Amino acid sequence: MSGVFETGTLLGWGPGVWALAAAACLVAGVVRGFTGFGLALIVVTAVSVLAAPVEIVPIAVILDLFASVRMLPHVHKDVDRRGVVLMTLGALPMIPVGVWLLAVVHEDHMRLAIGVVVLLATLAIAAGMGLKRSPGPILKVVTGCAVGIMTGSAGIPGPPVILLYLSSPLPPATLRATAVAIFMVTDFAVLALLAVKGFVTAEVLLHCLILIPFVEIAVLFGRRLHGKARPDQVKRAALALLMFLAIVAIGRVLLT
Numbered sequence: 001m002s003g004v005f006e007t008g009t010l011l012g013w014g015p016g017v018w019a020l021a022a023a024a025c026l027v028a029g030v031v032r033g034f035t036g037f038g039l040a041l042i043v044v045t046a047v048s049v050l051a052a053p054v055e056i057v058p059i060a061v062i063l064d065l066f067a068s069v070r071m072l073p074h075v076h077k078d079v080d081r082r083g084v085v086l087m088t089l090g091a092l093p094m095i096p097v098g099v100w101l102l103a104v105v106h107e108d109h110m111r112l113a114i115g116v117v118v119l120l121a122t123l124a125i126a127a128g129m130g131l132k133r134s135p136g137p138i139l140k141v142v143t144g145c146a147v148g149i150m151t152g153s154a155g156i157p158g159p160p161v162i163l164l165y166l167s168s169p170l171p172p173a174t175l176r177a178t179a180v181a182i183f184m185v186t187d188f189a190v191l192a193l194l195a196v197k198g199f200v201t202a203e204v205l206l207h208c209l210i211l212i213p214f215v216e217i218a219v220l221f222g223r224r225l226h227g228k229a230r231p232d233q234v235k236r237a238a239l240a241l242l243m244f245l246a247i248v249a250i251g252r253v254l255l256t
Contacts, residue, residue, distance in 0.1 A: 011203055011210075017050045021207075025063065025214035032067050032215075033222020034229070035238045036075075036176030037158040037183065039215070040064040041245055045252075058199045061191050062208045063215050068184035070219060078177035080170070083140050087161065088185050090144025091151065095189055098152020108253045110153050115249035118159045122242045130167035139164065147186060156249075157186045162242060172234040176226070 010018065021043070028042035040060040047056045072079075102110065135143070146160035161182055165175035194200050226234065 011206055012055075013051065013207075017047070018210075020050055021047050021056075021211060022214050025211050026218045029067065029215045029218025030222040030225070031241060032064075033071065033219040033224075034226045035222075035234065035241060036071075036179035037162055037238075038241055038245070039067050040187075041156050041158065045245075045248055054199065055204075058191070058194045058204050059207050059211070061187055061194065062200075062204070063211060065184060065187035065191060066208075066212055067215055067219050068180050068187060070216065071180045071223070072184060074223060075173075075177035075180055078171075078173040079181045080165075080174055080178045081181075082137075083135070083178055084181045084185070086137050086140040087144030087147060087182050090141040090146075091148035091157070091182070091186060092189060094145045094148025095152040095186075095193070098149040099193070100152075101149065102153045105153075108256065111249050112253040114150060114153075114156065114159070115246045115253070118163070118242060119246035119250065121159075121163050122239055122246060125163065125167050126239050126243075131169070133168075134170055135164055135168050144182075147182065151186050151190060156245075157183060159242060159246075162238060166235060166238060166242075172231045172238070175238065176234070 013021070024043045024046035027046075028039040031037075031042060032039035040063070043060040043063065044053065044056055047060075143160045143164045147157045150160065151157040158179065161179050162175065165178060191200065229237075
């Protein structure tokens with residue numbers, strides 16, 4: 001923790017990085033509380049502009065896990081429990097496959113492919129395409145496999161789950177609650193992998209302790225917004241967020 005007492009910095013971050021991180025946590029926390037997803041991806045995308053991704057990714061995973069733990073007691077009645085079990089069975093074995101793909105496929109190519117697929121799928125759902133009935137067990141296991149691959153290769157487990165439930169006739173409350181539950185599982189798995197690789201340090205934990213209050217306040221505000229919104233507004237917000245994140249992912253690759 002050599003960066004703790006460096007002049008003008010706190011835990012190795014200057015005032016600009018801390019301000020950006022706090023702002024990102026506030027925005028991402030509101031989004032997470034409202035839609036059930038997006039926290040880790042927003043925090044990583046924003047803060048990695050000024051901080052190294054290797055620093056911010058474990059912090060974002062821990063903050064996302066904290067948000068899931070805090071939200072689950074409030075949404076557990078709406079969780080598609082069978083869906084969570086089936087997607088977990090598909091996801092956990094595929095996380096190492098995603099890590100392997102990250103090693104053999106260029107990171108930018110992987111992120112570009114994921115961004116394009118998510119954008120096209122989001123546009124299709126926004127245009128009215130979707131499932132006529134609730135997704136069956138096979139589709140949920142396949143979705144879980146996609147979650148595992150995207151978690152291991154790009155650190156973004158959300159899109160497959162969100163796209164599956166947005167394309168189904170299930171209510172947005174089920175989407176939000178199920179996303180919270182499945183992300184808690186994948187966050188635990190990724191956090192264990194990061195810890196084994198030595199990325200979860202005392203300094204990372206101290207960063208999280210400072211940022212958690214921002215996440216807590218923002219998630220609470222997002223939950224209250226969700227309680228006042230109509231189901232169609234939640235669905236539109238989730239689609240808009242997915243589209244935005246896909247465009248950001250594509251744009252970052254093309255610009256670099």
